[in-house]
Amino acid sequence: MTESTRRRRRPRALAAMLAVTLTCDGSASAFVPPPAGTLHSPFSSATAAAAAVAPAAGRASQQHPSQQRRGLLQGGYPRWSSSSSSSSSPLAGSAPAGGVVPTDHTDGWEPRDGVEIGTCSLVGSGPGDPDLLTVAGLRELQSADLVIADRLVSKEILGLVEGELRVARKYPGCAEQAQREIYRWMREGLSAGKHVVRLKIGDPFIFGRGGEEVLVMRELGVEPKVVPGISSVFSAPLLGGVPVTHRGVATQVTLGTGYGQDYARPDICDYHPQKTAVFLMAIGRLEELCADLVRRSYPTDTPVAIIENASTPRQRVIKGTVDTISKVARGLKVKAPATIVVGEVVSVLHGPEQGLLSDAAEGMFAGVDKERVASAAERVAEKKEGLFSGEAGEKVPVRRQA
Ligand SMILES: C[S@@+](CC[C@H](N)C(=O)[O-])C[C@H]1O[C@@H](n2cnc3c(N)ncnc32)[C@H](O)[C@@H]1O
Structure with missing residues (x-):
């Protein structure tokens, strides 16, 4: 030795x-x-x-x-x-x-x-x-x-x-x-x-x-x-009550980022009704991201969820649509780290509700003992x-x- x-x-x-x-x-x-x-x-x-x-x-x-x-x-x-x-x-x-x-x-x-x-x-x-x-x-x-x-x-x-x-x-x-x-x-x-x-x-x-x-x-x-x-790609959505695939709702998942190398704005993939899109590092560019989604043929009422500080006592889950999420997130002062999920799967467990769905005290799928x-x-x-x-x-x- x-x-x-x-x-x-x-x-x-x-x-x-x-x-x-x-x-x-x-x-x-x-x-x-x-x-x-x-x-x-x-x-x-x-x-x-x-x-x-x-x-x-x-x-x-x-x-x-x-x-x-x-x-x-x-x-x-x-x-x-x-x-x-x-x-x-x-x-x-x-x-x-x-x-x-x-x-x-x-x-x-x-x-x-x-x-x-x-x-x-x-x-x-x-x-x-x-x-x-x-x-x-x-x-x-x-x-x-x-x-x-x-x-x-x-x-x-x-x-x-x-x-x-x-x-x-x-x-x-x-x-x-x-x-x-x-x-x-x-x-x-x-x-x-x-x-x-x-x-x-x-x-x-x-x-x-x-x-x-x-x-x-x-x-x-x-x-x-x-x-x-x-x-966080999969754990943040899960902890926020979003199954990224769901039979009959989503058959594919894509991953993107809000910032490319040297802060470039990366291109994103086209809309597909059975696709879930997950974005990391995109909260600082949420408005631009939503504009890009519309350019990529996303209907403006496509559900969007943001899971902020997933799995920590500071976790919050926010829900809106491509049209509304930027305003909602701004109002709630959402910050990094946050994961954004776009697609119909967002409503599978949450229904049509919008706004702040849960905060630190009441994570829907809290996989953790929050008190501890x-x-x-x-x-x-x-x-x-x-x-x-x-x-x-x-x-x-x-x-x-x-
Ligand atoms: C530099 S990237 C690193 C991603 C990391 N390697 C991963 O696999 O999760 C940082 C981004 O990951 C996401 N992220 C990391 N931890 C998170 C958390 N606890 N809750 C929500 N998003 C998180 C956020 O989008 C954040 O801006």
Whole structure:
């Protein structure tokens, strides 16, 4: 067993937690999340205990490509190799065909000869409720030395992180800058031999730059373990009481985004009466989206639902039509993260009702115990005093739950 492997397997009682956030002007601040023990675990104690003692999967050391390439199925999750040994993988090769080829993100960084670099995982957090994080995802969070999260990851999930936590605040206008900061944090963690977990909302491969980040991790000399997450694409509609397919109503589903690369306005697909269209990242462009739907032959009375903050205590479900939804959403000050569903399926369980159908207290298909999540969130909020504040460099010892 290598020294770094041995170190990662030790109890994490002494691990320190520090979160750094990136602001739009590039300046960084830090905060200290609550000791893990103070956050009520949403998992059954058996699950949590199993996760806590399970050796982190796929902990083999990784070296720079010039030293060694690995492409193994470890811990049940793929580390797609860019070596010829897994050339049949759809992800094999370091550059995608005809896609975005990342520029050099190494910034001249190379591991020192003989120094073992860390390991990396790319993990989906699910839509927000810790109950909807996968067991594999929980294990990763609990075994990470450094977790690098996006700002959309819910505070309930961030509250489960036991090691160092850094949160990138990607806002329109500074996404590229934040992304560069994320890569710098990755390099720092890897060169310190840490197990770095890159935590993304939903599923990392759906509108999350997951593929790009795999390519960058390869540039840095590590093949990440990729752990899927429950995507908002299907979970948000379900939690908002919308079955995206329904016999006799919808036989197909399309997925779109409100913002393409460099904030371009993406084209959308034509109307089909038996199709459900789901849109992510589109709430800031709802009016334009509805105009595009009309241009694509959608009848103006086609039902539309918006599920805001799905699965969190802040979940709201709003219903209207292509014609009315922008006004309704504006009135209710709907904000991201929100998923938009367009099609007749929206009325299957909700009927003709319009407006705010449910708020945090009464989710129709609440797959979660809202009281429990709300109280966990309260505890996180109390401890964090506003998620993005705190004293730089302060370290607190982790108290484990009994
Ligand atoms: C950058 S995309 C990432 C999508 C993510 N990878 C996934 O699979 O869900 C962010 C968008 O996902 C949607 N989203 C993520 N979490 C959500 C939630 N809890 N409730 C509603 N929509 C959510 C929103 O449309 C948000 O703007």
